[in-house]
Amino acid sequence: MFRVKMEPVHTACALLCLAPWLVRGLPPIWTQPxxxxxxxxxxxxxxxxxxxxxxxxxxxxxxxxxxxxxxxxxxxxxxxxxxxxxxxxxxxxxxxxxxxxxxxxxxxxxxxxxxxxxxxxxxxxALNDSALFSPKFALYGDLGNENPQSLARLQKDTQLGMYDVILHIGDFAYDMHEDNARIGDEFMRQIQSIAAYVPYMTCPGNHESTYNFSNYRNRFSMPGQTEGLWYSWNLGPVHFISLSTEVYFYLDYGLELVFRQFEWLEKDLEEANRLENRAVRPWIITMGHRPMYCSDDDQDDCTTFDSYVSEVQGWLIHSPNDLPNLDLFYRYGVDLELWAHEHTYERLWPVFGDKVYNGSKEQPYVNPKAPVHIITGSAGCRERTDKFNPNPKDWSAFRSTDYGYTRMQVINATHLYLEQVSDDQNGKVIDSLWLPIARLIRQMYIRRCYC
The missing domain is CATH 2.60.40.380 (Purple acid phosphatase-like, N-terminal)
Structure with missing residues (x-):
């Protein structure tokens, strides 16, 4: 009969019991990207x-x-x-x-x-650097860690190679700072299946405001030196501008940000609108989180006449004509303005100063006399979708409370196509728009009259 020596077993058990104490106070090693x-x-x-x-x-x-x-x-x-x-x-x-x-x-x-x-x-x-490039985009805002209705379809679309760039127009994760930023970690893991394959371009929303937008400013890498608060870039025949509507609402973080962004924005628009630049990139498209106009029934800023977002731009402009409601985007002939914040989809007629400026009754989007606005904030979050005011303004052309997102292709220097995808209707396209570019004479006229 063999005698089993028990001393090593007792020693091993003792070490196992002591293991938590031996490593207590030592941080784990997390080197995995x-x-x-x-x-x-x-x-x-x-x-x-x-x-x-x-x-x-x-x-x-x-x-x-x-x-x-x-x-x-x-x-x-x-x-x-x-x-x-x-x-x-x-x-x-x-x-x-x-x-x-x-x-x-x-x-x-x-x-x-x-x-x-x-x-x-x-x-x-790698992106095509030619001005003749016809880029394709998915665009949306207000996508949360909880109830991300559009995420799976966007993941599949991206894997099918449908997009060159993603535009996320504010409000991420709901909210990135929660649970000591663990919600931010989980959201960034969720979008990796999209954002690791195509450029993921962003702007800040109100849900990023905690701790002075620190999670947004640190996690994303956008062009320029403003930690992604505002910036511009070119792709194909488009000059894109991303701005922070939040500088108008979180003044405790610095009133100077309002003036810095405006000064930058005016210079950027002036440069983009020079004839030699507009000849190469005739489209100017902006994106910002909070809309200037909307017909939601929630008393948000955009539901009021002369919303704060448009009014601030107005009173910051010092023009010889002293026009109090002058919209900087109208002044420099911006073609398309992309917004989110409202958990709905809404397409507007060309609008300025709360008034419709259609090109004509038969062809409202041909040679419009003001920018076109698209609101796309229904990608899905824990706050669900919003309700609409039953009596919209004349500028509201189409609206939907379905969860979904928007696709856009800049076809060429003269035509752009948008469509809205409904997640509630299994990916059905529920709205579409062909937008011909306005004649350059409109931008020239505006600059001559109001600059």
């Missing part, structure tokens, strides 16, 4: 990769052309420590790497991280 997403820095042949780790690591992207040698190129970047302002003061490292000298329309395979951990393998197609 997650929350991977792309953005377009605004320069031809560039793409920015952003991701998160919870321990400090190097920031490297290894990439290569699809069909070529895998990961035969690499680029290094840097990370910044983001400390959430919640009770736990959770720390995370936001990594940013910019890839340059990309071949237009070429597809690249990549992963990101370091020798301490690599992400899954993703791919993207």
């Amino acid at each position: 997650e929350q991977v997403h792309l953005s377009y820095p605004g320069l031809a042949g560039w793409m920015e990769v952003t991701w998160t780790t919870f321990s400090k690591t190097d920031s490297t992207v290894e990439y290569g052309l699809l069909g070529g040698r895998l990961f035969d190129m690499s680029a290094r970047g840097n990370s910044t420590l983001f400390v959430d302002s919640g009770d736990e003061k959770r720390q995370m490292y936001i990594h940013r790497v910019i890839l340059t000298d990309l071949k237009p329309v070429a597809t690249y395979v990549y992963h990101c991280g370091s020798d301490e951990g690599w992400s899954d393998v993703f791919y993207f197609t």
Whole structure:
């Protein structure tokens, strides 16, 4: 009979019991990349990769052309420590790497991280830098971590290669700061299946306001030096402008932001509207979270005559004619204004100063005398959809309370197409619009009269 020695067993059990005490106070090692997403820095042949780790690591992207040698190129970047302002003061490292000298329309395979951990393998197609490019977009706002009705369809659309760029027009996760920013982490993981494959371009909404928009400003990487609060970029025949409507409502974070954004915006519009620039990129499209006009039954700012968003732009302008309600976007001939915030979809006739300025009765969108507005804030969140006022203004052309999102293709220098997808109706297109560009003479006339 063999005698079993019990001493090693007793020792092992003792060590197991002591294990929690031995490691107590030591932070876990979290070097695995997650929350991977792309953005377009605004320069031809560039793409920015952003991701998160919870321990400090190097920031490297290894990439290569699809069909070529895998990961035969690499680029290094840097990370910044983001400390959430919640009770736990959770720390995370936001990594940013910019890839340059990309071949237009070429597809690249990549992963990101370091020798301490690599992400899954993703791919993207470098944006075409030609002004003749006909880019395709998905656009929406108000997509939450809970009840994200449009997420699955957007994921599939992206995997089918339907979009070149995503425009998220404010209000993320509901809300990124909650549960000490864990809701933000989970939301960024949710959209990775979209944003790791196409540039995910953003603007801030009211649900990002906590801690001075810190989760938004740290998690996303947009062009310019304003932490994504406002910026502009070009793609195909379009000059895009993203702005913060929230600077008008959260004045405790700095009244100077109102003036800084306006000064930047006016200069940017003036430059974009120069004849030589407008000849190359005739479309000017803006996006901001809170609309100037809406017909929802919720007493939001946009339901009032001369909403604060449009009024602030008016009184900031010092024109020789001293026009109190002058809209800066009207002044510089903006063609299309994209909004969210209202949890509905609404298409407006061309409107300025609460009045309809259709091109004609038969063809309202041909040579309109004012910008066209689209509100698309029904992608799905815990606050559900909104209700409409039963008596809309004359400028309301079409509206729906279905969950859904908008698709847009800038066909060429003269035509643009939009359609609204209903998630409630299994992806049915419930509204569409062909928008011909207004003749440049309209912009020239406006500048001559009001500048």
